[in-house]
Amino acid sequence: MAWMWAAVSVIVLVYLLQELLSPTKKKRLPPGPRGLPILGHFHLLGKNPHQDLYHLARKHGPIMGLRVGFVPAVVVSSPAGAELVLKTHDLVFASRPRNEAAWYISYEQRNLVFLPYGPYWRNIRKLCTLKLLSNLRINQFQAMRKAELGLLVSSLKQAAELREIVDLSARVSGLSGDMNCLMIFGKKYADKDLDEKGFKAVISERLRKIFDGFLDKIIDEHAQNKQEKKETEDFVDTMMSIMESGEAEFEFDRRNVKAVLFDLFIAGVDTSATAIEWALSELIRHPQVMKKLQNELETVVGLDHMVEESHLDKLEYLDFVVKETLRLHPVVPLLIPHESTDDCVIDGFHIPKGSRTMVNIWAIGRDPKVWSDPEVFKPERFIGSNIDLRGHNFQLIPFGVRKTGLPRIATRTHRGSVGGFTASSLL
Numbered sequence: 001m002a003w004m005w006a007a008v009s010v011i012v013l014v015y016l017l018q019e020l021l022s023p024t025k026k027k028r029l030p031p032g033p034r035g036l037p038i039l040g041h042f043h044l045l046g047k048n049p050h051q052d053l054y055h056l057a058r059k060h061g062p063i064m065g066l067r068v069g070f071v072p073a074v075v076v077s078s079p080a081g082a083e084l085v086l087k088t089h090d091l092v093f094a095s096r097p098r099n100e101a102a103w104y105i106s107y108e109q110r111n112l113v114f115l116p117y118g119p120y121w122r123n124i125r126k127l128c129t130l131k132l133l134s135n136l137r138i139n140q141f142q143a144m145r146k147a148e149l150g151l152l153v154s155s156l157k158q159a160a161e162l163r164e165i166v167d168l169s170a171r172v173s174g175l176s177g178d179m180n181c182l183m184i185f186g187k188k189y190a191d192k193d194l195d196e197k198g199f200k201a202v203i204s205e206r207l208r209k210i211f212d213g214f215l216d217k218i219i220d221e222h223a224q225n226k227q228e229k230k231e232t233e234d235f236v237d238t239m240m241s242i243m244e245s246g247e248a249e250f251e252f253d254r255r256n257v258k259a260v261l262f263d264l265f266i267a268g269v270d271t272s273a274t275a276i277e278w279a280l281s282e283l284i285r286h287p288q289v290m291k292k293l294q295n296e297l298e299t300v301v302g303l304d305h306m307v308e309e310s311h312l313d314k315l316e317y318l319d320f321v322v323k324e325t326l327r328l329h330p331v332v333p334l335l336i337p338h339e340s341t342d343d344c345v346i347d348g349f350h351i352p353k354g355s356r357t358m359v360n361i362w363a364i365g366r367d368p369k370v371w372s373d374p375e376v377f378k379p380e381r382f383i384g385s386n387i388d389l390r391g392h393n394f395q396l397i398p399f400g401v402r403k404t405g406l407p408r409i410a411t412r413t414h415r416g417s418v419g420g421f422t423a424s425s426l427l
Contacts, residue, residue, distance in 0.1 A: 027350035030065035030074055032056075040067030050333035053077070054363040062367075063347055071097075073337075073356040074346070077363035079370055079394035084346050085338070085357055086394075086401045093357050094121070097339040105206050111259035113336060123250045128260060131242065132235050140232050141183050142309060148179050153306055168280065173273040180268035184261060185218050186234035215258045235264060271331045278329035279321060282377045289379060293317055320379035323389060326365075326398040328377060333362035335400055361397060370395050 033056060035041045045052050053075050057064050062078030076082050085093050095117035096102075102114040112128065115121050131137070152175050159166045178188050222236045230237065239257045242248050283290040296317045301307050312318070338357045343350065351357070366374040371381070387393040391401030 030063045030349040031060045032065035035067045040069050050362040053360050072352050075358050077360045082359050083394045089344055092340050092342055092344045093338040095339045095341050107255045107259035110256050111263045113263050144182050169277050172276050176273040184235040184264055274331045279325040320382040323382050324379040330361045330398040335359040
């Protein structure tokens with residue numbers, strides 16, 4: 001036992017020396033709660049960290065300082081703070097922190113989500129934006145999306161005629177998964193095609209070996225069938241073509257292909273389905289909103305017609321419902337942490353180099369200085385507003401914002417599109 005006490009004493013001594021001798025002590029750091037030696041502020045976070053951080057920020061301020069172990073962290077919970085981090089000083093905060101888990105599951109951080117800032121960061125994002133996620137590219141799959149949505153509507157009609165109970169969450173999730181498989185891999189895959197655990201379980205448990213084998217199988221199938229003519233190339237076809245042609249002009253091998261495919265698939269597994277589930281839940285809880293939306297659909301589309309993507313620009317109230325849903329229930333409540341690559345001053349506070357920076361989108365959507373009655377579901381608040389979902393307005397940034405020098409990654413959830421491909425959260 002004596003050695004344990006000695007070890008603890010040494011750790012505490014190191015901590016105290018670091019606190020006393022730290023060069024940042026004389027600088028104005030963001031305010032925050034008192035942390036514990038070694039652990040920092042881990043003890044203050046539960047199973048819903050975005051909510052815990054929201055309540056802490058109400059006490060300590062919208063730019064709050066924490067420690068993740070020995071690593072300094074900053075939590076931003078206001079539109080003004082988010083604009084400073086994600087726009088004004090975006091190059092300082094463009095990088096991602098490295099950790100062993102991310103290194104393992106992302107093919108040594110060759111993917112989009114955990115990619116550190118640098119030349120490869122710029123090149124791979126530019127390639128994906130232009131070759132995979134441009135509006136033109138996504139629109140090539142419009143007929144497929146219409147067909148898949150038609151299958152869902154037909155199945156719901158049949159269930160209604162037979163008076164069957166329907167798990168709508170499962171149906172919507174299945175629709176989103178099928179659309180993403182068709183766009184990315186070229187065909188639908190069932191859970192059993194991956195593993196007996198299923199797609200969601202494998203992804204949530206981050207079982208890289210299983211998914212790695214699945215991706216290898218898909219790439220091999222595409223390599224064997226590359227002579228076959230397709231009406232529309234899927235993302236694997238495009239990535240393989242780039243890899244084999246050498247047009248990428250930077251390191252781009254099979255590992256890079258799998259890393260990007262892994263990200264694109266994960267980005268679309270739950271995001272659209274989750275947003276739709278929350279929207280339906282709020283509509284059920286607010287029948288007056290449901291009635292207004294039904295009236296708009298009857299007027300613009302008609303009761304005997306299915307909603308087409310061409311209708312979306314005319315469905316103004318549906319747009320309000322989608323925005324209000326994502327304000328209250330962002331699919332990614334905390335943006336993936338960024339890491340400062342240099343010392344920086346944000347709103348008068350010193351942010352040391354190497355700080356983890358987290359933007360709490362969930363808190364921004366409930367900021368009483370921005371939103372009246374922030375806890376109330378009220379789509380009408382967007383009447384006459386120019387706030388959109390593309391990251392131009394920092395009051396509402398459910399998918400993050402544009403990075404310097406790069407066009408916006410396309411998202412099909414804008415203007416209420418259902419079951420679409422959502423890759424903006426990768427930013």
